[in-house]
Amino acid sequence: MTAPQVVVHRDKELMAKAAAARLITRIVDAQAARGSASVVLTGGRNGNALLAALAEAPARDAVDWGRLDLWWGDERYLPEGDPERNVTQARQALLDAVPVDPARVHPMPASDGGHGSDADAAAEGYAAELAKAAGPEDHAGVPSFDVLMLGVGPDAHVASLFPEHPGVRETERTVIGVHGSPKPPPTRISLTLPAIRAAREVWLLAAGEDKANAAAMALSGAGEIQAPAAGAYGRGRTLWLLDRTAAAQLPRELYPPASA
Numbered sequence: 001m002t003a004p005q006v007v008v009h010r011d012k013e014l015m016a017k018a019a020a021a022r023l024i025t026r027i028v029d030a031q032a033a034r035g036s037a038s039v040v041l042t043g044g045r046n047g048n049a050l051l052a053a054l055a056e057a058p059a060r061d062a063v064d065w066g067r068l069d070l071w072w073g074d075e076r077y078l079p080e081g082d083p084e085r086n087v088t089q090a091r092q093a094l095l096d097a098v099p100v101d102p103a104r105v106h107p108m109p110a111s112d113g114g115h116g117s118d119a120d121a122a123a124e125g126y127a128a129e130l131a132k133a134a135g136p137e138d139h140a141g142v143p144s145f146d147v148l149m150l151g152v153g154p155d156a157h158v159a160s161l162f163p164e165h166p167g168v169r170e171t172e173r174t175v176i177g178v179h180g181s182p183k184p185p186p187t188r189i190s191l192t193l194p195a196i197r198a199a200r201e202v203w204l205l206a207a208g209e210d211k212a213n214a215a216a217m218a219l220s221g222a223g224e225i226q227a228p229a230a231g232a233y234g235r236g237r238t239l240w241l242l243d244r245t246a247a248a249q250l251p252r253e254l255y256p257p258a259s260a
């Protein structure tokens, strides 16, 4: 487990821009080191704001978009093109504006796809796709993602792993169907904590007053069953990217000396 590093930005707009710049650098470095990069995208307000900021960043042209694999940490199990699907929002925020290789964009299945309404079968399908992309040196049956991003919910959920829900207790599977989600829609697909922890770097994004309690809980020793965000860490680095309002309840020893 890597100890979390905390970076606090002045406000959510600056946080999105700084995180986008950080992501560009990380992708460019990974492509220089290994020829390609793999990134796991998150849904939610902060994840989408980051993608929109990346679309606006002049340095986005430093990324070789054709040598980037994109995966998702979770998905709302809805029909293809539904505006609430995380992939639909990611396409609108960024992916339609950059020359990604469609074969390297790996959205989670939709409810009108080959698995029909069976979210568990769809999750198995996505797990198989991840396993196929994993090499012998990779961990937990998923590729060694360079960066895996997670929006933190006000209840400290990450991906679609909710407090006290069965999914947060999963120790074997890498992807699960989620039923009866407390946040709509009720049916979802999610990476599990073991899959998340196989990433080189895990970045948790939280901006806004409604995230302050969740961030404080997860960073103050809460258990992952009560605060799933507490169980999300990377093999090499765990980075919490916050704005001041989301950091407002952090213990002083965790609040870094002003990073604006």
Ligand SMILES: O=C1O[C@H](COP(=O)(O)O)[C@@H](O)[C@H](O)[C@H]1O
Binding pocket: 042, 043, 044, 045, 046, 047, 073, 074, 075, 076, 086, 150, 151, 152, 153, 154, 158, 159, 160, 183
């Ligand atoms: O439903 C979801 O919510 C979380 C957090 O979203 P936010 O809008 O509160 O930031 C997100 O991380 C997840 O991917 C998404 O499916």
